[in-house]
Amino acid sequence: MQRRWSLILAVVSLLLLALNxxxxxxxxxxxxxxxxxxxxxxxxxxxxxxxxxxxxxxxxxxxxxxxxxxxxxxxxxxxxxxDRVADFSVNSQLRSSAVAATSATATTVTVTSTSGFSVGDYIAVIQDEGSGQISEMGKITSIASPIITVDAFNGAGPSIDGSNDLVYRLSGSALDLGTLTASAVSTSIIGWDVTADIAQGYSVYIMEDHDLRNADNIAITDVADGTVSAGIGEYGAKSSDTTLASSTFDTADTAITSSLQQVASRSDNSFSTRDFLTLKVAPATAQASGTYSQTVSLIYVGDY
Ligand SMILES: [Ca+2]
Ligand SMILES: [Ca+2]
Ligand SMILES: [Ca+2]
Incomplete structure (x- = not known):
């Protein structure tokens, strides 16, 4: 019999601006x-x-x-x-918005339903949802059902084959990882968009209020070996930014801690630069059932 858990993450975004x-x-x-x-x-x-x-x-x-x-x-x-100015928005994967993706190009994705999607929404396109998923993030510029067009994807455009490929809206600050199972790694995305007239660039940092835990303070253990795997109880995240200088979120599944850790950075002025974290979690086989939650904060800091 499959044990079930539900998990809720509240994401708080902060914009810090230091003005000279x-x-x-x-x-x-x-x-x-x-x-x-x-x-x-x-x-x-x-x-x-x-x-x-x-x-x-x-x-x-x-x-x-x-x-x-x-x-x-x-x-x-x-x-x-x-006058240094910056705009920072953070949005979490909306589980209920999932639709299947059947094909994609450099700026479009064809879905089984465009219901609930609007121009201006951020979306994540997920190839082969699961521990090894490849994702891209974009902002919708037009919808002609069943095709959604975005301004640009993070990378070269999603490479999907219509099998286990999904599109989600990124919207709001509450992140529901759904019902977890010890037999598989569950994933979810937090994405952000930065426009910053800051010549030296910026960084985005993450921190948690406490471990992902239930009402009895039992936690799903932070990943420590670089890979979140099913069955043993592990939780961590990996960034889409592959060039981080001060953390391992770019190369490995990394534990979220109560210290600020870098999850994105740029070294120049930025116009609508986007990155996302892929959260990965799998409870232990013997993990207590219940609701596990935490609050994570994403913080933008301009470099001066
Ligand atoms: Ca696929
Ligand atoms: Ca932790
Ligand atoms: Ca592991």
Missing amino acids: VPQVLAVMSSTNYSIGWDSVGVGGSDTSSSATYKLRDNFGFVQGASSSASYQFNSGYRAGVY
């Missing part, structure tokens, strides 16, 4: 601070007003830029204004 505040000081930096630009007080503000007047004034500047291998200099009116 212009300083009236020489431009300089050390290992723990950087002053990107300075200004010279020339008297007068560019806006001033009272109940009876409004004045917009400005000192005459020479506009220009110069640089060498070791320095860069920009001068002129508000030459140093650089």
